[in-house]
Amino acid sequence: MPIVVMGVAGTGKSTVGQLIAGALSVPFTDGDDLHGARNIAKMSGGQALTDEDRRPWLRRVALELRSQGGVVACSALRRSYREAIRELVPNTVFVHLVGDPATIQTRLSARPAHFMAPGMLTSQLSILEPLEADEAGIELDIRATPEAIVRTAVDAYHARLAAR
Numbered sequence: 001m002p003i004v005v006m007g008v009a010g011t012g013k014s015t016v017g018q019l020i021a022g023a024l025s026v027p028f029t030d031g032d033d034l035h036g037a038r039n040i041a042k043m044s045g046g047q048a049l050t051d052e053d054r055r056p057w058l059r060r061v062a063l064e065l066r067s068q069g070g071v072v073a074c075s076a077l078r079r080s081y082r083e084a085i086r087e088l089v090p091n092t093v094f095v096h097l098v099g100d101p102a103t104i105q106t107r108l109s110a111r112p113a114h115f116m117a118p119g120m121l122t123s124q125l126s127i128l129e130p131l132e133a134d135e136a137g138i139e140l141d142i143r144a145t146p147e148a149i150v151r152t153a154v155d156a157y158h159a160r161l162a163a164r
């Protein structure tokens with residue numbers, strides 16, 4: 001079962017995603033690396049991406065997940081973005097990293113240079129649509145250590161596999 005680690009900027013998708021992939025011995029891909037130059041330029045300029053900007057990116061994310069399997073870090077903020085991934089990779093499970101804005105902002109500010117502009121957090125939180133009951137996945141609190149988050153995610157993953 002392919003895994004997408006989702007959530008707004010600074011919730012730890014890259015950090016936790018990499019660790020989950022390591023724990024499961026599967027490939028890891030950072031969705032940020034699949035953005036086209038235009039999207040990166042827009043985000044660096046502090047502009048929010050439109051759904052149209054996101055469409056080719058989500059397709060690349062889904063194709064990567066389908067060919068490589070494993071774990072992809074991808075914000076997947078809206079249900080429609082997750083549908084775009086599930087359309088190509090129906091058995092995808094989502095790990096949503098959830099935190100309060102203050103904690104996230106502190107972590108974003110402490111982080112070394114990155115193409116995400118500061119105002120992006122507010123815009124991302126405003127479009128976030130959490131997982132709904134019929135979507136395969138779990139929500140994990142980012143106040144836990146990365147190691148604890150990974151342990152919970154891996155346990156949930158194995159439980160889901162066993163239940164199939």
Ligand SMILES: Nc1ncnc2c1ncn2[C@@H]1O[C@H](COP(=O)(O)OP(=O)(O)OP(=O)(O)O)[C@@H](O)[C@H]1O
Pocket residue numbers: 007008009010011012013014015016032073075107108110111112114116142143144145146149
């Ligand atoms: N559970 C955690 N506890 C403490 N610090 C964390 C935790 N998870 C991540 N961090 C730190 O918070 C910062 C943001 O994490 P990370 O870059 O992985 O987030 P991200 O969701 O990938 O962000 P982006 O969407 O901008 O790529 C990093 O400096 C990381 O080391």
Ligand SMILES: [Mg+2]
Pocket residue numbers: 013014015030032073
């Ligand atoms: Mg990241």
